[in-house]
Amino acid sequence: MFACLYVPDFSVQAALLPERGDAREILRRSPVVILDGPSNLPRVVALNDPARRLGIAIGMTKLQVETCGGVAMRQKSQPEEDAAQAALMNCATAFSPKIESACPGAVILDLTGTEKLLGPPESAAKKLSAAAGERGLHVRIAVASNPDAAMHAARGFPGITVIPPGNEAQRLAGLRVDQLPATPEALDVLHGWGIYTFRSLAELPEIPLTERLGQSGLHLQRLARGEVQRTLVPAAPLREFIESYEFEDPVETLESVSFVLNRLLQQVCVHLVSHALATNELRLTLDLAVTQRRNGNDGEHYHHRWKLPVATQDARMLFRLSLLDLERNTFSAPIRRVAVEVLPVKPRAAQGNLFAASSPEAEKLEITLARLRGVVGDADADGIRCVGSPEIVDTHRPGAFAVHPFSSAAAVVESVTVAFPTIALRIFRPALETSVELDGKTPRSVRFAMKHRSVLAASGPWCTSGNWWSNSWDREEWDVALNTTAGIGFYRIYRDRISKRWFVEGIFD
Amino acid sequence: MSVALLRAAIEKKLPSAFMVHSRDYRGGISTGIPAIDVAVRGVPLHALTEICGSNLASSGKTSVLTSLLARTTRDRFCALVDASDAFDPQTGHAAGMEFSRLLWVRCGKSKAKLRPLEQAFKVTDILLNSGGFELIAVDISGIPEQIVRRVPISTWFRFSRVIEKQPAALVFIEQEPHATSCAELVLRVHAQPALPLGKLFTGFDLKVEVVRGRGMEKKPVHSEYGCSLQTQWA
Numbered sequence: 001m002f003a004c005l006y007v008p009d010f011s012v013q014a015a016l017l018p019e020r021g022d023a024r025e026i027l028r029r030s031p032v033v034i035l036d037g038p039s040n041l042p043r044v045v046a047l048n049d050p051a052r053r054l055g056i057a058i059g060m061t062k063l064q065v066e067t068c069g070g071v072a073m074r075q076k077s078q079p080e081e082d083a084a085q086a087a088l089m090n091c092a093t094a095f096s097p098k099i100e101s102a103c104p105g106a107v108i109l110d111l112t113g114t115e116k117l118l119g120p121p122e123s124a125a126k127k128l129s130a131a132a133g134e135r136g137l138h139v140r141i142a143v144a145s146n147p148d149a150a151m152h153a154a155r156g157f158p159g160i161t162v163i164p165p166g167n168e169a170q171r172l173a174g175l176r177v178d179q180l181p182a183t184p185e186a187l188d189v190l191h192g193w194g195i196y197t198f199r200s201l202a203e204l205p206e207i208p209l210t211e212r213l214g215q216s217g218l219h220l221q222r223l224a225r226g227e228v229q230r231t232l233v234p235a236a237p238l239r240e241f242i243e244s245y246e247f248e249d250p251v252e253t254l255e256s257v258s259f260v261l262n263r264l265l266q267q268v269c270v271h272l273v274s275h276a277l278a279t280n281e282l283r284l285t286l287d288l289a290v291t292q293r294r295n296g297n298d299g300e301h302y303h304h305r306w307k308l309p310v311a312t313q314d315a316r317m318l319f320r321l322s323l324l325d326l327e328r329n330t331f332s333a334p335i336r337r338v339a340v341e342v343l344p345v346k347p348r349a350a351q352g353n354l355f356a357a358s359s360p361e362a363e364k365l366e367i368t369l370a371r372l373r374g375v376v377g378d379a380d381a382d383g384i385r386c387v388g389s390p391e392i393v394d395t396h397r398p399g400a401f402a403v404h405p406f407s408s409a410a411a412v413v414e415s416v417t418v419a420f421p422t423i424a425l426r427i428f429r430p431a432l433e434t435s436v437e438l439d440g441k442t443p444r445s446v447r448f449a450m451k452h453r454s455v456l457a458a459s460g461p462w463c464t465s466g467n468w469w470s471n472s473w474d475r476e477e478w479d480v481a482l483n484t485t486a487g488i489g490f491y492r493i494y495r496d497r498i499s500k501r502w503f504v505e506g507i508f509d
Numbered sequence: 510m511s512v513a514l515l516r517a518a519i520e521k522k523l524p525s526a527f528m529v530h531s532r533d534y535r536g537g538i539s540t541g542i543p544a545i546d547v548a549v550r551g552v553p554l555h556a557l558t559e560i561c562g563s564n565l566a567s568s569g570k571t572s573v574l575t576s577l578l579a580r581t582t583r584d585r586f587c588a589l590v591d592a593s594d595a596f597d598p599q600t601g602h603a604a605g606m607e608f609s610r611l612l613w614v615r616c617g618k619s620k621a622k623l624r625p626l627e628q629a630f631k632v633t634d635i636l637l638n639s640g641g642f643e644l645i646a647v648d649i650s651g652i653p654e655q656i657v658r659r660v661p662i663s664t665w666f667r668f669s670r671v672i673e674k675q676p677a678a679l680v681f682i683e684q685e686p687h688a689t690s691c692a693e694l695v696l697r698v699h700a701q702p703a704l705p706l707g708k709l710f711t712g713f714d715l716k717v718e719v720v721r722g723r724g725m726e727k728k729p730v731h732s733e734y735g736c737s738l739q740t741q742w743a
Contacts, residue, residue, distance in 0.1 A: 358676065359586050360641030368639040375631050377619025386615045389608050390598040401598040406612045408586060408641065421542050421576040423569075423712060423740045424600040426651075449565060459710045479710045487566030487699065490710060506597065508710070508740070509562070509571035 001111045001121055002147045002232075003095075005088060005132060006140045006154035010105030011046035014084035015074040017136050018245060018263055024136060027072055031056065033065055036076035045076055079244055087135045087267065089235060090274045095128060100147065100232040106154070108147045110232055125160045135270070144168060149226035152198075155179055168226025173199035180220050186213055198224040241279070242341045243268045250289035250334030254326060257286075257335055261326075262319050264340045269315035272344060278311035279342035284322050287337035302331060309407040310362040311345045317363050318342075324370040359408045369406060396466050397473060398494075399427065399505070423508050425492065431503035436493065443480055446493060448504055453482040453489075465497075474498050479508070538644055538678050540573060541580035544736035545717050549694055552577060552644070556693035557669045558680045561720075564650055569700045569715040571595070572738050574646055574682050575604045582607040585643035588636050592616045592629035593651025603741040612642070626652045630664065637671045637679070648682040657687055665691040686720060695721035700738075712739040 007013050011034045016024045031051035035042035044060045054068050065071050081104060088107050092099045095118065098110035111124055118124035121143040132139040142153030142161040149168045153161045156175040163171045175198045177190055189212070195201050201224040210218045222228050243264040251257060261284075272278055286302040304325055312318070322340075360368065369387055376386045385403035393400040437445045437452070441461070445452045460478035467473060474497040482489045490508040495501070519526050537551030545551075552558050562568025578601065581587050587610060589596060594615045601608070614632050617625030629649055636645050649657055669691035672679040681688070686695045701714040714737045 358641055358643065360639060364639060365641070368635060371635050372614055372632055375623065375635070376614060376616050376628050380615070380618035386618050388613065389611055390596070390601065390613050391608055392598055392602050399597075399599070403613065403615075407609075421572065421579075421738055422600070422604050423738045424571040424575040424604070425597045426571045426595045427597045429594045457710075481710070484565045486563040487568075489566040490713070506595075508567050508713075509569065 001143055001145060002150045003109050003111050003121070003125060003128060003141060003143045004102070004147070004150035004154040005092060005107045005109070005128060006142070006151070007084070007088060007105040007137055008140060008158075009046060009048045010084065011076060011081060012048045012074075013105075013137055014081040015077065017080065017084050017087070018260060020259075021136070028138070031068070031071045032074065033071055034074050034076050035062055035065075042075075075248055077246065079246060083243060083245075083267065084137065086271070088132065088137060088139075090271055091128070091131045091135055091137070093274050094131060095124070098232055099235050101235045102147075102151055106151060107235075108151060108232060111143065121162045122160070125162060129160060144226065146226065146229050147232060148223055148228045148230070152179055152223070152226075163226070169198075169202055169224075172224065172226050173197065173202065177201055177220075177224070180223055182216075182220055186216065186220070189213065240341070241268050241271050241277075241344055242339065244337060244339035246287075246337040247335070250336045252334045254323075257326065257338060258319075258323055260338050261322060261340070262315075264338060265318045265322070266315045268340055268342050269313050269318070272313050272342065275344065276347070277344040278313045278347035279318075280308045280311045280345050281343035282306045282308070282318050282322065283341040283343075284325075285337075285339040285341075286331070286335050287339075288331055288333040289336040290333045302329070306366075308366055309405075311348050312363055313347065314363055317367060320367050321370050324367070324374050328374050362408055365406075365408050396464065398464060398475065398477075425506045426509040427506040428504060431494075431505045434493065434502050434504050436495070436502045443478055443493065446480060446482055446491070446502075446504070448482060448491070449484075453484060456481040456483055456488060461495075472498070477505075536676075538577065539580050541576035542573060542715070542717075542736055542738075544715075545573070545696070548717065549696070549719060549722055552678045552680055553693050554676055554678050555673050556678065556723075557665070557672055557688055557691055558678060558694040558696070559683060559686045559688055559692045560680060560696045560698060561683050561686050562650070562698045564684050567700045567713060569698045569713070569738065570650060570682050571648075572715070573696075573698055573717075574648065574680070575601055575606070577644070577680065578611065578646060579604040579606045581644045582610040586610045586612070586641060587644040587646065588612040588614065588642045590614045590616065590629050590632050590636070590645065590647040592625045592647070592649040594618055595648065595651050600741070612636075626656055626660075630660070633668065633679070637668070637675065637677075640675060640677075642677055644678050644680065646680045646682065650682045650684050654684050657683060657685075660687060662689065662691070665689070669693075692721060693723045695719075710740060712737055714738075 012032050015034055016027050019027060029050060031054050032048050033044045033051050033056060034046035036045040037043045042062045044056060044058050044065060047056055051071060056065055056068060065073060085104055089099065089101060092107045092109045096109040096111060096114060100108045102108050118127060125141045125143055128141050129139060140154045140158055142150045144150040144153055144163040145165040149163060149172060152172055152175060153163055156179060177195060177197065201221055204221060206218060209221055245260045245264060284304045288300055288302065290300050306321055372387045379385050388403040389406045391402045391404050393402050435447045436443045443455045443458050445454050458478050458480045462477040465474035475494045476497060477492060477494045480491050480493055482491055492505045494503055494505055536554045539546050539551045560570050560573055562570035578587055578589060589611060591613060594617060596613060616628040626649060629647055633645060633647050636642060665688035668679060697718040697720050699716050701716060
């Protein structure tokens with residue numbers, strides 16, 4: 001058995017898909033038309049039933065539609081229709097691996113062998129209808145013994161139609177021949193004979209029909225009888241997980257962008273789930289409506305990429321992550337288009353260790369880190385991250401360190417390092433410039449915290465140098481005990497032998 | 510009327526009038542310094558702790574923090590909120606810290622709208638709400654005392670209420686205690702001078718004073734404990 005999902009008024013439903021659920025339902029019951037054509041004279045190319053009841057017809061101009069009043073008008077958008085078709089395909093993919101994208105707004109799937117999983121055809125059709133409804137599409141569904149009969153029934157009858165094998169001709173009899181994939185010339189001939197329905201075409205004698213219309217006429221008759229058996233032309237598997245939306249007018253507020261972004265991420269995550277995949281990389285692209293081009297093209301687009309430590313299918317997490325980034329940025333121009341792309345990977349299969357100590361949830365942690373970066377910033381003036389795990393750099397340069405991205409998944413092995421309490425050095429970043437009085441070569445007093453402090457004891461000098469080829473350092477370190485009002489402070493000072501200046505690097509605390 | 514009769518009469522009307530509410534000990538984290546662990550049973554979980562010491566003289570507060578982080582990161586995740594970006598990774602590495610389990614947040618390093626102290630408090634709020642960290646250490650000892658003193662008591666109270674429900678310890682490193690009764694444990698540390706032997710500075714003696722220790726009925730308040738700490742090269 002084959003099932004066909006058909007979206008009536010596909011262009012209208014595709015245009016309403018980006019709307020919020022309740023707003024979409026209200027609009028669906030209101031007259032909506034889709035306009036296309038030259039900007040000075042757009043015409044109606046699609047409309048829904050409420051608009052038809054108002055007397056609007058295809059081909060009417062925008063001005064004519066406006067005279068009706070209370071009609072919602074949308075511009076035809078190919079990306080929106082592609083997104084709606086992709087949503088329909090994804091819906092079908094969840095039920096059968098054999099699917100065919102018959103035409104925009106129609107998908108045929110092979111239900112053979114799914115009886116144990118989906119139940120009888122009526123039950124399968126109801127499940128299909130519910131799944132399409134979850135994606136915001138109102139579909140007609142027909143189940144028949146061959147793909148073409150199913151498609152004609154879906155296009156011709158509202159709701160769910162199940163045609164038992166052998167009853168195709170009888171059920172399709174009332175449909176109009178205009179639904180058949182006939183050339184305009186062939187339709188003119190049929191209309192000239194007074195043939196308007198499938199029934200009248202099916203009852204014509206085969207040989208005279210073939211003599212007059214050729215093999216195509218015979219094929220049309222077999223379609224009208226519901227007798228054509230063919231194999232499905234499988235749809236190419238979706239390899240790219242990209243969703244985009246182009247605004248009719250560029251938007252300036254984050255609310256408008258976030259609303260669309262949320263929907264795009266939900267769609268892309270639904271695609272991932274339907275393919276049993278997850279993602280560990282999200283790419284966001286914003287096209288800006290730049291009126292004056294600056295040097296280069298960087299001002300026209302905004303790109304951001306997130307590498308996630310764990311694969312996820314959570315649209316909310318991805319949305320919050322991208323929203324936190326957008327909140328921190330300001331754009332030089334309004335946003336014209338939003339596009340999201342995710343890199344598909346296999347979902348995480350590992351189960352958490354019940355006996356392991358608690359650790360931050362990997363998915364939640366990314367949001368937390370993004371929020372922390374929003375507070376303290378991404379990196380300091382030297383390009384070192386402000387949030388992450390510290391790391392010792394393989395160099396002898398004093399005070400050199402790096403900060404790596406923090407991940408709770410990276411550290412799962414219990415450390416065997418034995419910790420001994422030692423005296424910690426508290427660093428001043430940047431080092432505080434100071435003046436030092438010397439007794440011979442030994443520091444006698446150090447100016448610190450606005451006062452000259454006498455040196456009680458000094459240990460040094462400890463000389464280090466390196467990187468003579470670029471960005472070199474050459475310093476003479478001293479550990480000094482200074483007499484302060486609060487007690488004795490052990491400080492590390494050094495003399496930069498290149499600039500001949502003294503600095504306080506830190507305090508042993 | 511005798512005191513006992515009076516007490517009985519009051520208790521008859523108000524049963525909880527003379528009841529002493531003591532918070533149960535709900536575990537602690539070892540600091541890695543035996544003297545402190547013996548004295549206060551480690552840094553308490555579900556509670557706010559303050560470790561105070563001078564910023565001008567060597568007090569040992571950063572050494573206590575480093576030791577605490579080194580001990581905790583052996584098997585659990587920790588966060589260090591560094592308000593003045595004073596943490597030295599070299600020292601941490603020498604103390605045995607497992608850096609892959611340490612989240613280091615350096616405040617005041619970028620052109621953010623908030624001041625370092627405000628950043629530190631906001632970051633602490635976020636970390637407390639996110640959960641999963643056994644120890645959240647907030648080092649605000651580099652912030653001038655007059656600025657920290659302006660932090661309203663409601664902020665400390667909020668921290669103590671939030672951490673109370675989490676299996677984690679919240680530790681503030683400061684120059685002076687500010688959280689008052691919101692802190693379950695307040696330690697004041699100061700180092701006794703131990704001048705270098707010969708040319709080498711090798712260590713100092715650490716004195717720890719327990720200023721506040723809730724749930725430590727048997728321990729005398731204002732008790733002092735000592736130990737000695739060595740430098741990496743000693």
